[in-house]
Amino acid sequence: MATTFALQLVTPTGVVFEGEVEEVTVTGPLGQFGVLAEHINFISSLVPCALEVKRSGGAVQTWVVSGGIAEVKDGAMTVLASGAETPASIDRAAAEADEREAGEKIAAMSTFEPEYAATLDALMLARARAAASGTSRASH
């Protein structure tokens, strides 16, 4: 039985990751989900979140993706992210400031405002960035 599968993480500015992995964890609009080998053909949109990749041997790699689409087709997974960054490249203080700012903005908004969805996205991205930069800091 195949225990690994091919993952490709691509953004408009290039291929970020390409290789065999054991497990991928991402968050869609319905919540977090994991993908293992031999997953059924599947498409989901992604919300801004941390994308966790477990490589064969147990090493875990993380990227913060700013939304996109995940597809599993014939056992291979493609993640089309509009942006991806490594936790090490994130400035934690700036990310936390962004999170506070987006949180204040959204608290003052009604859900019917046209900018609500975009602001919510910004908040989720800021939250994911702040959290991811925290975990990388702790592991050093």
Add this chain to the structure above:
Amino acid sequence: MASLKAIRRRIASVKSTQQITRAMKLVAAARLRRAQEALVASRPYSHALARVADSLLTSEGINVAPPEDAAKAALIVVIASDRGLCGGYNSNLLRAAEECRRAAEREGLSVGYFAVGKKALDHFRRTRAPISAQSVDNLPRLGTIGLARKIAARMLSDFQSGAVSEASIVYTQFKSAISQRPVFERLLPVARPERPAGAPAAVPIDYLVEPSRAELVPVVLRSYLEAAVFNALLQAEASEQGARMTAMDSATSNAIDMIASYTLEMNRARQAQITRELMDIVGGAEALRG
């Protein structure tokens, strides 16, 4: 004939112009290389996205038409440069923009431009063309995903609110460093992917779709539009640098030719002066002897 001093001054001025054009050529060449690399790097994303969009948009009859009561209007995004000195790059592009406008007007649509780049904005202001939006001084680089996102968001919101019934983009397609072609493409409403005649229809793949097709399609549509705009921006950037490189190369060789002909003129003038002085001396000596 101009005086020796005037010619020398002119040579010095052409030389400094030549230095500038040569430097600009080198800068354009470096930027061109970077733009080409970005263009190559963006390809895996567009290919993967086209595959997903293709299987999703063909697998079910989804609504890609504008709202019923949409205004008969078109948004035309024109991607020109912020700076000049790039040969016929902008004038060729703006001619294509006018052509795109005429084509839309023939279909009874009123046109609003989205001017990207100072040269497009200046031109539309001068010709009193309707400008719906603008983005200028996109320095240092035009080909950024942020700008693509901004343009795509505007196109999509105008289209979905019914303010326009179609949206097009005019940009310069990059073929090679010396060959660029202005093109216009209609991005909205989305055209169904065309199948080459005789090719078997793609077998729709059975996907498990989350959260639902109805919610996923707008996400795919937005990504698709962003990728298309981003690609146009990158091509425009590469074309601009290619055009500038060619223009600066010919400016540099013109300067070399000018320096050569001025040098010849200068040598002639100097020789004439020497001859004249010699004649004076000889004439003076003859006069003393006599």
